[in-house]
Amino acid sequence: MLYLLAFVIGIVAGLRAMLAPAAIAWAARLGGLHLEGSWLAFMGYRWTAPIWSLVALGEIVNDKLPTTPSRTVPPQFGARVAMGALSGAAIGISAGLWWLGLLLGATGAVAGTLGGAAARGALARAFGRDLPAALTEDAIAIVIAALVVHCL
Template sequence: MNNNTSSFLRAAGLGAVAGMRTFLAPAIISHFYSRHKSQNIEGSAVGFVQTIPTSKVFKVLAAGELIGDKMPMAPNRTEAPGLIGRIVTGVFTGATIYKADSKNALLGGLIGGTAAAAATFGCFFLRTTLNKKTALPNFVTGACEDALAITLGAKLISSNR
């Protein structure tokens, strides 16, 4: 796989992770880049992602979301605040991946944000359909979605090495 394809797949895939869980994709890239610094990110607008404190904040936010998502009062992800948040973190994640790979961060952001929007709706409809057709409790399908998002994110960022 060439570097262009690899960058695209990581930006799109981690954008999709952001569509599943708003803070998981930033937590994954911050964890990675705080331990494997990129000279291309250093000193840029996304340079803060390479710090341990940022990594910790994103991890706490992601953990809170993983728990809160299963609560009955959790807001619908396709409503404006949730959708906007997922797209923003998808843009951030895609831009960071592209910047680290010496590519156009704007293009990476567009790819990540688009993937986040698509995954937000796709996973919402998949999960609600599964809940209706299988009578599985929401927390079970939510936990399965968590496992998918974590596995996908870890696999994509580890391909960065």
């Protein structure tokens, strides 16, 4: 189950890169994810979750700006994979195999990035504009992230 969650949090990172580590930080802070003594222990520190949450909120706002580049260009794509890997590794630590969580999180991020871009494009065409599609994607990413936190 934990490995499925590592993949799913990667999908969240593919949709909204900073939402995945924010969710992981909240899971660690609330006690659902035990990272004490690991190289990711900082994710459970007092201020980590609020800081990641502010960064995630900034990303959600920035995503709606017309000057924001596509998620599939190398810097944005790389950031999503890195955040998926980090978040997946945190889940993998709980199962004793952080590296497997890292790989699954990164793989989920690739799937979320490419699938999310395709789905948002289709939704934008259906709506006739991008904003409703972007807001729908935000809602889906937030709900999935909350479900992951709940399951941890």
